[in-house]
Amino acid sequence: MAHHVVPQKIYLLVFATLILLTLVTVDVAFYDLGLLNLYIALAIAVTKATIVILYFMHVKYSSRLVWVFVGSGFFWLAVLLVLTLSDFFTRGWSPLPSGWTSMVMP
Amino acid sequence: MSETHSVLAHQFDDLEQQFEASTLGMWAFLITEVLFFGGLFTGYAVYRSQYPLAFAEGSLHLDYRIGAINTAVLICSSLTMALAVRSAQLGRRRSLIGFLLLTMLLGSVFLGIKVFEYSHKYHEHLIPGINFVPPHEFIRYHVDPQQLYVFLSFYFAMTGMHALHMIIGVSVLAVLVVLAWRGRFSSEYYNPVEVAGLYWHFVDIVWIFLFPLLYLISRS
Known part of the structure; x- marks a missing residue:
């Protein structure tokens, strides 16, 4: 090989x-x-x-198919980040999770 | 020749195709890992944007020097892993075993430092859900302890999940050492070494992002 x-x-x-x-x-x-x-x-x-x-x-030395796999992975990561954050950052609210308040303040 | 055929699984035409398939399979797995950690990073981004001061204060509770040393240790381990794969490519069995052991050692050093850090946090009562007591005095920003709690939750979830991947990585390398010892790899066939290397470097990349995002917020 x-x-x-x-x-x-x-x-x-x-x-x-x-x-x-x-x-x-x-x-x-x-x-x-x-x-x-x-x-x-x-x-x-x-x-x-x-x-x-x-x-x-070794991606620099790998086949085109590997490039497509790696590229698609980061494309979906971008979708995850951009869509989620553009939603959160354009809303005026983000509620704190509740249920652990009693643990924090004994 | 007979040895070459014994490592070629019957569903593949040749070793080249087998190598390509195992590499692609590993990348497919790593993409799911990218998205898994991506979810953690997205949650981090949402809450850091909500509580910037609490994240800055929380970051000051971490020792950036320890984080930097651990970063260097992981980069060293990535180098030795890359050299292990190179030794396998060249069919150098002794140096393959040596570099694999060195990589395991560096990975264990990383985990040891992490244990030291975690135990320190335990004594400071800063572990969410186990023994969290709001600190009496803040380092720079006087923030709501509940928000500090959120930062520490992200710290332990993200570094804990990363450490779990490191433990799995070291275990995989231990198996490879045994296989290499038995002479199962050659310059013709070293696919397990190659894909374990991909996994190891991926875990390194996760830490490359974790270090500045957790340890280096508002150090100025």
Whole structure:
């Protein structure tokens, strides 16, 4: 079988990038940038996840069918997030779940 | 040749097709996992938008240094897992076993640190449903303890579910070590190592999102 064997150097490079991005995400969190803090943290996390998927999970070297599977997974995740949150964020209510109040305040 | 045929299940034309099928099957499973954790993240987003200060206060109750160390440990384990798969591809049995054991060790270190964190939370009386006592003093924001309770519930549900996946991952690797020891893998056939690697990296990705979303809210 002729599977693509990724050179060790690339794995080490990916590893170094992931560690670097972890340090960046910790450092950035200490600056008060308002809502931008959240967006930067998410952007870094998405970047790290993409690198892991492409290299460690070999998707970069995989067949088109694997790409379709992975893409469809994240498409449905987007549907889940966007539809649910666009509903919640455009309503003026979000009731607290009840039933645990007595546990909180003994 | 006879060995090659023994690992080829009869429903497949050749090893290539078998490899493709097992990879696709694993991805199909991982997509259900993406949506499973996606539900947790969606719930997190809804409640964080409702109680931003409680989530910020709750996050300050977590030790970001421990979270960062655990992130590094998991990234290291992903590297050793990737190198284990590479060893399998090249048919290097000894280094395959070595990297699998190293990955298990790093996974166990992660879980050990998690146990330390959880026990610390227990002593602070911050575990929802088990021993939650509203804290006497707040670190920065004076919030409704019930809202703090919601944040901690998300913290334990999400990291607990992630830890469960780690435990399953370490167990799967233990089985692979035994199989590798018995010489069941070769450069021709290493599908179980490949799909276990996919699972391991997926669990790593979940943590990549959990770390900033739980530990790093409003550290400034």
